[in-house]
Amino acid sequence: xxxxxxxxxxxxxxxxxxxxxxxxxxxxxxxxxxxxxxxxxxxxxxxxxxxxxxxxxxxxxxxxxxxxxxxxxxxxxxxxxxxxxxxxxxxxxxxxxxxxxxxxxxxxxxxxxxxxxxxxxxxxxxxxxxxxxxxxxxxxxxxxxxxxxxxxxxxxxxxxxxxxxxxxxxxxxxxxxxxxxxxxxxxxxxxxxxxxxxxxxxxxxxxxxxxxxxxxxxxxxxxxxxxxxxxxxxxxxxxxxxxxxxxxxxxxxxxxxxxxxxxxxxxxxxxxxxxxxxxxxxxxxxxxxxxxxxxxxxxxxxxxxxxxxxxxxxxxxxxxxxxxxxxxxxxxxxxxxxxxxxxxxxxxxxxxxxxxxxxxxxxxxxxxxxxxxxxxxxxxxxxxxxxxxxxxxxxxxxxxxxxxxxxxxxxxxxxxxxxxxxxx
Amino acid sequence: xxxxxxxxxxxxxxxxxxxxxxxxxxxxxxxxxxxxxxxxxxxxxxxxxxxxxxxxxxxxxxxxxxxxxxxxxxxxxxxxxxxxxxxxxxxxxxxxxxxxxxxxxxxxxxxxxxxxxxxxxxxxxxxxxxxxxxxxxxxxxxxxxxxxxxxxxxxxxxxxxxxxxxxxxxxxxxxxxxxxxxxxxxxxxxxxxxxxxxxxxxxxxxxxxxxxxxxxxxxxxxxxxxxxxxxxxxxxxxxxxxxxxxxxxxxxxxxxxxxxxxxxxxxxxxx
Numbered sequence: 001x002x003x004x005x006x007x008x009x010x011x012x013x014x015x016x017x018x019x020x021x022x023x024x025x026x027x028x029x030x031x032x033x034x035x036x037x038x039x040x041x042x043x044x045x046x047x048x049x050x051x052x053x054x055x056x057x058x059x060x061x062x063x064x065x066x067x068x069x070x071x072x073x074x075x076x077x078x079x080x081x082x083x084x085x086x087x088x089x090x091x092x093x094x095x096x097x098x099x100x101x102x103x104x105x106x107x108x109x110x111x112x113x114x115x116x117x118x119x120x121x122x123x124x125x126x127x128x129x130x131x132x133x134x135x136x137x138x139x140x141x142x143x144x145x146x147x148x149x150x151x152x153x154x155x156x157x158x159x160x161x162x163x164x165x166x167x168x169x170x171x172x173x174x175x176x177x178x179x180x181x182x183x184x185x186x187x188x189x190x191x192x193x194x195x196x197x198x199x200x201x202x203x204x205x206x207x208x209x210x211x212x213x214x215x216x217x218x219x220x221x222x223x224x225x226x227x228x229x230x231x232x233x234x235x236x237x238x239x240x241x242x243x244x245x246x247x248x249x250x251x252x253x254x255x256x257x258x259x260x261x262x263x264x265x266x267x268x269x270x271x272x273x274x275x276x277x278x279x280x281x282x283x284x285x286x287x288x289x290x291x292x293x294x295x296x297x298x299x300x301x302x303x304x305x306x307x308x309x310x311x312x313x314x315x316x317x318x319x320x321x322x323x324x325x326x327x328x329x330x331x332x333x334x335x336x337x338x339x340x341x342x343x344x345x346x347x348x349x350x351x352x353x354x355x356x357x358x359x360x361x362x363x364x365x366x367x368x369x370x371x372x373x374x375x376x377x378x379x380x381x382x383x384x385x386x387x388x389x390x391x392x393x394x395x396x397x398x399x400x401x402x403x404x405x406x407x408x409x410x411x412x413x414x415x416x417x418x419x420x421x422x423x424x
Numbered sequence: 425x426x427x428x429x430x431x432x433x434x435x436x437x438x439x440x441x442x443x444x445x446x447x448x449x450x451x452x453x454x455x456x457x458x459x460x461x462x463x464x465x466x467x468x469x470x471x472x473x474x475x476x477x478x479x480x481x482x483x484x485x486x487x488x489x490x491x492x493x494x495x496x497x498x499x500x501x502x503x504x505x506x507x508x509x510x511x512x513x514x515x516x517x518x519x520x521x522x523x524x525x526x527x528x529x530x531x532x533x534x535x536x537x538x539x540x541x542x543x544x545x546x547x548x549x550x551x552x553x554x555x556x557x558x559x560x561x562x563x564x565x566x567x568x569x570x571x572x573x574x575x576x577x578x579x580x581x582x583x584x585x586x587x588x589x590x591x592x593x594x595x596x597x598x599x600x601x602x603x604x605x606x607x608x609x610x611x612x613x614x615x616x617x618x619x620x621x622x623x624x625x626x627x628x629x630x631x632x633x634x635x636x637x638x639x640x641x642x643x644x645x646x647x648x649x650x651x652x653x654x655x656x657x658x659x660x661x662x663x664x665x666x667x668x669x670x671x672x673x674x675x676x677x678x679x680x681x682x683x684x685x686x687x688x689x690x691x692x693x694x695x
Binding site for chain 2: 060063066
């Protein structure tokens with residue numbers, strides 16, 4: 001007989017998804033994780049539009065990582081036209097991306113992940129007993145949002161970054177001010193690390209490969225080759241490397257590297273690029289006592305906390321380098337071509353691809369978000385986790401599954417609703 | 425005094441509007457004390473399905489699931505607030521209705537039972553909406569002020585002046601003067617002209633003002649060299665479904681153009 005348990009509305013993730021589980025004689029006979037987010041067909045909507053509209057429209061794929069879609073779309077279009085942005089533009093784009101990573105990690109860690117570990121309904125309900133911790137979170141979020149607002153004019157869906165340069169530059173004194181604010185929240189980042197190191201994480205090993213961009217110059221943000229174990233590829237060859245498979249029960253596709261499941265995100269980056277972390281981030285990594293490479297997906301929370309420290313250091317470094325000059329927008333040589341963008345964003349590697357005609361009209365678009373890449377690994381992790389926790393009470397089994405899913409920080413808005421776990 | 429029972433929900437969308445609620449970093453902890461927060465599935469595990477005084481709904485109706493959730497919540501809510509552009513106008517996802525089917529056909533696949541696309545539509549196409557907080561996303565302070573108003577029993581008043589008013593107050597250079605296709609003159613403000621502050625022209629995400637001079641707007645854009653196709657696409661990107669007037673002005677020529685499917689651009693805005 002197949003055990004059938006239904007749990008509706010798994011919460012605290014971005015967007016909507018469902019899980020169908022079937023268990024027979026202590027064996028998982030069915031495990032289907034699917035996105036049930038309504039289809040928005042972004043890749044179709046941008047078709048027929050102009051190259052300069054792509055980032056403004058694809059930004060709407062996701063609120064929390066809108067900067068990511070903006071920068072990935074711009075990179076892909078510029079790649080198609082063979083344009084290399086100026087040094088200043090690259091630094092501003094990097095800083096914007098780092099700001100987003102700080103706010104996204106802080107939001108995920110405190111608002112979506114932490115309540116599970118402390119036994120609360122929500123972060124907001126923790127306000128009475130954990131006011132200091134929440135204040136840390138809000139300080140970090142405010143600083144991340146501050147970077148985005150300063151550079152992109154808005155917290156969400158930033159507008160100043162554009163194809164060929166930057167529309168409105170921050171003033172030099174605003175950059176100095178920003179640097180002070182970043183240094184002010186460094187302690188909050190360190191406290192965040194200590195808090196997340198002190199939590200009890202389940203012992204679990206994923207069989208997926210960790211994968212991310214690797215950049216010889218620095219802890220990868222906007223450049224580098226995509227590497228999975230010892231295999232690497234330049235973004236131009238990603239189609240040969242990543243394979244998308246359609247699954248009938250989901251609104252999202254599965255993606256594999258050379259036929260194998262993989263995962264992206266903070267833990268992957270830490271596994272691959274830890275030698276490039278800032279000094280203080282390395283100190284924190286040592287304190288965490290996590291041995292790298294870690295294959296425990298729950299450690300993604302620890303990795304995100306360490307990344308916040310690193311991102312602050314990296315952002316301060318960029319502030320030091322920036323000497324703001326008012327640069328005019330470069331005109332791009334519009335031609336018929338295909339361009340690729342691959343960048344590291346809060347949840348992992350984000351891919352944008354556009355094919356344009358000689359007038360700069362978008363003929364085709366393909367977007368692969370981090371959550372889509374993690375989907376198969378999440379599903380298979382659940383399949384492997386469930387038999388090890390079957391002795392527990394149903395409530396606790398569900399909790400373990402939810403914690404696992406949330407540790408991946410999935411964003412089902414991106415992937416194509418309340419997470420409904422349907423036990424069948 | 426009993427606190428208002430409040431819920432925050434989302435159907436298909438990007439979660440940006442719900443984030444805009446939380447991103448009131450200095451006020452959020454006090455804010456949740458002012459109300460009885462019954463449901464907020466994005467950040468809350470236990471979400472009561474009961475009677476609400478106010479429900480803030482983010483997102484648009486894109487599939488049958490959305491519609492079912494929306495209808496159920498409407499039944500339970502004394503006041504339904506459409507939060508953000510998707511709920512108010514359908515936003516970019518509804519722009520699909522103005523693109524050619526061949527553009528997205530290849531993305532449609534057979535789905536599991538239960539998930540079925542519907543025409544992308546704002547929520548007021550299906551249920552009665554009591555308040556609208558427009559914007560993609562709305563200004564976070566605007567959401568805050570709305571909640572403060574309802575808590576003290578004051579009826580929130582929508583901002584109806586065009587974007588240009590706030591833009592002038594901010595001493596921005598007029599982007600129309602620079603030849604850019606800014607929709608500020610016909611778009612409802614309340615956003616503090618945030619995009620133009622960043623030197624990016626207004627795309628009209630908050631929807632048209634009630635007293636807009638549409639004819640003059642079209643003339644201004646045409647004078648600056650933008651053609652019908654460009655104007656139509658730009659005006660429809662965020663609020664197409666709320667601007668049926670577009671058809672009266674440019675549709676005849678447009679239909680002819682679309683039949684040709686050839687882009688007869690007179691001027692491209694970057695070139």
